[in-house]
Amino acid sequence: MSAAEETPRGGTLAAREPRIRDEHGRRISMWELALRYSLLLAVLALTVGPFLWQLSTSLKGPHENIFSSPPSFLPSDPTLHNYQRVSETIPVWDYALNSLTVATANVVTNCVGSALAGYALARLRYTGRRAATLVFVLAMLVPAESIIIAQFTAMRDLGLNNTLVGVLLPACVAAMNVLLMRNAFLNVPYEIEEAAFVDGANVWQRFLRIALPSVKGTLAVVAIFAFMGAWDDFLWPLIVLSDPSKFTLTIGLNYLHGTFANDERLVAAGTMIAVAPLMAVFALLQRSFFRGVGEGAVKG
Known part of the structure; x- marks a missing residue:
């Protein structure tokens, strides 16, 4: 056959x-x-x-060797005692609350600011629109470390040193987020807004009722990026904050390295506490995140 x-x-x-x-x-x-x-x-x-x-x-206990050869991946006697020790060593929940405050405010300011700026760059007609877009592109190319001294001086002159507002302000609207929202708005069919304009809708109504609901996925991407950037930031809070009661979680966990340099279990428990909120945020927004990645990926 x-x-x-x-x-x-x-x-x-x-x-x-x-x-x-x-x-x-x-x-x-x-x-x-x-x-x-x-x-x-x-x-x-x-x-x-x-x-x-x-x-x-x-999760490994104090009597379990974490440097054994070959290494043992699964703990022989799992325990949550290390997490309790972290809270007893440093005020980890106060630090976490400070980080949550900054991260939440950063999400709000980035979502609102980048949506407004992105819509203006994508839809409004005015002199200098291309130049404004170029400014945001060039802002992404400037290393943050090269302007950190200027930022610190500005915060000092504004009286915002050693405040959570001073931690938030420099990153309250990121250039990358603005460009993401611009590309997302460019992918919304312009004919829909033209029809709304003919029906008498003003620019705010077109923005709030037509354009913004069409880019919810990109807003989720911006929210995740903003939350992660504020939650994980270490260098800028370390420079601008001096009062231990206002430390963010990343700075507070640094004390575990200095005080208990030989206890990797404690450091690992602190790391898990810091990572847990990021995982929760991404789990809540993952569907919108993957949908939003493609919204701004067609037009430039």
Whole structure:
């Protein structure tokens, strides 16, 4: 029987052969598929592996050797005592509240400011619009470390040193977020707004009722980026804050390294406390995040 000979059910052997196709419909071989999954597993190990190791270390008891050879990944006697010790060593929940305050305010200011600026760059017609867009692009190219002294001087002159407002202000509207919102608004069909304009809608009504609901995914991307940037920031809060009662979580956890430099369990527990809110935010917004990544990826 040939490869193309019909089977009793009317099909052919060639049609019954397994066909593996990629997302573009192109046929791929088994070895290429295996290579792809091998690379994915390698990337997964590099990205998720350190997190899982820190989680494992934070659950190990004081009598368990964390530097054994070969290393033991699973704790033999899991315990949450290290997390209790973190709260007893530093006021971790006060630091977390300060970080949450700054991060929440950063999300609000970035979502509102970048949405307004992005809509103005994408839809409004005025002199200097291209130049304004270029300014935001160039702002992304300036290293934050090169202007940090100027930022500190500005905060000092404004009387905002050693305040949470001083921590928030420099990053309250990020240039990258503005450009993300601009591209998202550019992908909204302009004919819809033209129809609303003919019906008598003003610019604020078109922005709030038509444009903004169409870019909810990109707003979620901006919210996640803003929250992560404010929550993880270490250098700027370290420079602008001097009162321990106003420290953010990243600065407060640094005391665990200095006071208990040999106790990696305590440091790992503090790291898990710092990572947990980021995971919660991403879990809540992940659907909107992946939808929003593509909203601003077509037009430039």
